[in-house]
Amino acid sequence: MNNLLSILDLTTEEIDELIEKAQDIIAHPDYYHEKCKYKKLATLFFEPSTRTRLSFEAAMLDLGGKVMGFSEAQASSAAKGESVADTVRTVGCYVDIIAMRHPKEGAPLVASMHAGVPIINAGDGGHNHPTQTLTDLLTIKCEKGRLTNMTIGLCGDLKFGRTVHSLIEAMSRYEGIKFILISPEELKLPNYVKQEILDKKGIEYEETRDLIEAMPKLDILYMTRVQRERFFNEEDYIRLKDSYILTPEKMTYGKESLTVMHPLPRVNEISVAVDDDPRAAYFKQVSNGKFIRMALIMKLLNIK
């Protein structure tokens, strides 16, 4: 059975193929309008997520397919205590493919063992969110025309941010990638990510606390949110939070060719005044998210 549970499920060739397909969909949307006619996608969201769920649904609708599902556990039999296995076994009788978000880590793996139809992990707690990573890769490819030879700045919460770890894993597969890790001491990239991915693959990286100092070197700036609850005390949070807010003033230090990305939703880590800067690509990321999901749905349903 084809599933996408983690970005590690995909080879680099498969990632490249998905990106290529998504770019073709962007260029020729009409050609794909009926590719999934008579197919059904279930979006099983055991916790709310407006953006990801709508993106999956829009993707299937744009392929001519139909969608059904629920957007919170309370609206499903999970509220009555039904197991993930039983829920997906049932839903698998009605649909051709399932996109699932669940607050518990590993729930999509359990689903994949029982559903009988392909499962896409649309986020399982802080564990994996592979379609976000694919979205990020497509955005980089669209903005830069390549996935090789660039310096990527990752800024904010590098400790708990799953999107960051996953993006590092995915981009480390390509030639000539260098990372600049910009974060407060408290939220530095965990050692296991450095050892297991960066050191193992011999990827060049540097760590800094200073966003402004890093800005001129970057081709990509990937912002994440510094959350109040991650700090031990309020004082540290207040002292640090503004250092990692991207403002038009800080943007003046960046290259003209810089691309600014963010997995969204943002709170205040990118000033709204940056939105009009042509280098801001985070809303294009949202749009790309739909196209890469279209490519993924087709791949998992074996539709050419």
Place this chain on the structure above:
Amino acid sequence: MNIDGITNGLVIDHIEAGKGMELYNALHLGDLESSVALIKNVTSHKMGKKDIIKVDEVLDVDLDILGFIDPNITVNIIKDNEIIGKKHIELPKEVKNIIKCKNPRCITSTEQELPHIFRLTNIEKRTYRCIYCETEAEHK
């Protein structure tokens, strides 16, 4: 200290000192009707000190459990007072329901009937990770 030899049974030898009880429990040896001896802190040339378990009955032991707890353990099968076989122990690639995932965010924490499965991810470091949430097993 002397423990009688066994005529027919098993000798689980070269257990790291202190791990004998863990192994005794993991193999459910307490449920057996036959004589079982757990000998702790036996002097050993190779290991300094070791634990030994003698079971007065030939039974099928779960080699995966032994391998997971310590792959250096040896199992000798005794018949008519003689060693007739030695079981080769190795690190199991996967262990099922031997240890439990302690990550409160793991799906196994809410779905009680799921098997707790850990997979070997690093042979040198003997690292096992939960197949659901990838949390490293605390026990080795």
